[in-house]
Amino acid sequence: MKLVTIQTETGPQLGIATNEGILQLDKALGLLPDSAVPRTTEEAIAGGTTAIGKLSAYAARLSEQPAETKAAVWAAPSDLVFGPCVPNPGKIICVGLNYRKHAEETNAPIPQYPILFNKFNNTLNGHLGDVPLPKVSSKVDYEAELVIVIGSPAKYVSKEAALNHVFGYCAVNDVSARDLQLRTQQWLLGKSCDGFSPLGPYLVTADEVGDPNQLEIKLTLNGEVRQHSNTSDMIFYVDEIVSYISQHMTLHPGDIILTGTPEGVVLGLPEDQQVWLKDGDVVTVEIERLGTLTNRFVNEA
Template identity: 70%
Template structure:
């Protein structure tokens, strides 16, 4: 299934994508008299396999009987994962990206974190902070945990994954490189657009065989495959679970491939500016697009 979040009366609402149609889950549940109504994607992520399958069957039956409420007006998207307990990121996890930045391949995953203030949705505007002159893009595969996970083996790790999503790990390089800790350059408001869809793992298959791309103002900048990861998705989930308990809804960003601005020679680097539009796209997961605006523009909108 493909889940999404949209805003209605400024409240986040759950949607499901079926045959290129976006279904309003709450209104469809009311229309069909369902006892159980899921209003948020986090509730769905915590479902066991059987109730999740029953929910999927309900949605498909409502669609086939023309009893599903379609969201026809222009959609205001929210992040497809709304309240992750943790956002954990992996740095320098693609061979060619490490090569372009003249960095050695890590011997263990490099981990850092982001916070929920960075979350935003498809087609949402993102401010370019006045404190940076070096704003960069990073297409990344997002892993969303579906079960409480501690000390899981690599062989079992992906069975603990609910699904996957497209993420742009926006990075202020001058702030990121100011100290040995990357936090400052990664955690400004809106620096983690995620979506449009959270796609369940059964529809994705092998997460380490997906094409991923980035376009800036229509120009292709990143074009790679998740097979270039140094640490695979199962290795990442297993590794993190040895040090902390992963909870349903936790979001893991798995690194970016080559083609970022920071990977170019210094004289060729042209960083993101207000007015730029960036689209990041991952096979089977969809394209996520955001436009960048001046610092303060959203407060005065």
């Protein structure tokens, strides 16, 4: 199942991407009430396969309703405003230098342990949302990444059991202000500017994704391919990442983990070829089975 966040005047609402368009769940429940159906992304994640089963059955019921009812609750993606597909993660944990070729292009040693840092909820952004270029940075970069969304509490889990704790996956652009990131040994400042984590468009359940380390991943800048790799190039695979983090902190439903970016970032180019993101640039992240995430970069007001 593909879940989406719809931005409305009353706040974020849960939607389901189907062959008929986006099912607007809040509107649907107003016409066809069902108290057993999860109403929010948080409820869907926490409810796991049981919640997804209820959502699937409810969507099937709606598809059998009269045409006027269906027209009132389904919408074309172009008619909606997308929010981050995980609208309120408890933790945003990031893994740095997790693709071999990316480590090589930045002349960094291959890590022996996952390099962890964090971002905050102020960085969350949605599909087609504008990403502000901070006034205090002149070196903003893109990073296409796979995101793990935790579905059940995980503490001291083995690598073999780790994927059982994953609800699903999505795409992110881990936007990075390199001049701020590299100002000190701590990367947080350059990673945590407002809007620096466009997330989506879909949160795809794990059963639809299959092996998360066999996914094509690509990023284009104004239509030009800049990153094109596969999640099989990760140094630490998804199961290793979840297991490793769980040895040190409890992961809770709705926590998200950004798993690193492949080669092709601006930072990896020779200095005389580095052209940083500028006002009007359009960046698209595409990950196999997870959809296409597009954002425009604009000068901060």
